[in-house]
Amino acid sequence: MSKETYHHGDLRAAILAEAAVLVAQRGADGISLRELARAAGVSHAAPAHHFGDRRGLFTALAAEGYRLLAAALAAATPDFIDAAKAYVRFALDHPGHYAVMFDRSLYDDTDHALVEAEAAAADELNRGVGTLGDAKAKADPEGAALAAWSMVHGFALLWLNGAIDTAGDPIDTVERLGAIMFDG
Structure with missing residues (x-):
């Protein structure tokens, strides 16, 4: 299947997007490359061609997730709460990526790309932590930095897994928790 005839335009990105959806729905153990190809509407060999195997697919998905996280953190003002x-x-917006990451x-x-993306995300989170006045x-x-990451990561996992009351607004809640932890 040539890139010109492929209906999504970017086969690699389409496969990663479908993988993120499937992981969010079923967990990483719940998908195979063959099933992923079927869900993405591509030949069964397409995912293996781009990623080699499941480990390669998940490495690429984690790297993409860390790049997206770094961009989201960079777009936030350099304030810890933001x-x-x-x-x-x-x-919450990328549960499939988050689970794999x-x-x-x-x-x-x-993997070099993964290591770079992970470091970029950590640098951005640390930039926010650096604004703490505490x-x-x-x-x-x-x-x-460890306390801040533990708070946001733990809260996100608890929320995603339904382990806490999810009736409120998670963003308001994490803002409240950050103020409790770091505003003395």
């Missing part, structure tokens, strides 16, 4: 809200919004058993964590956060920026 970065926290952007992080949670990303997790934080399951290292699925992908090759030494004296303890300023005295221990590494600890503050």
Whole structure:
């Protein structure tokens, strides 16, 4: 199937988009390359051609997720609360990517593109943490970064898994939690 005749325009992107949807619906263990090809409307060999195997697919999906997260965090103003809200919004808007990004058993964590994308996302989150005025956060920026990431990541996972009451607005809630944790 040539790129010119492919109806989606960008075969690799179309496969990744479909993979993200399927992972969000069923989890990573619930999809195969063959099923992914069928869902994306491409030949059964197309995913293997672009990604090699499931590990390659999930490596590419995680890298794409980290790039999207870095962009979302960069678009937020450099205030921690805005970065926290952007992080949670990303997790809720991209649950398939998010699930793969934080399951290292699925992908090759030494992949150059993945390592770069992950570092970019971490740099952006740390940029937000760097705006904290809390004296303890300023005295221990590494600890503050871990605390901040733990808060937003833990909250996002709890929300996505329905482990907490999801009746309210998650963005308002994470804003409230960030103020409790870092405004003294």
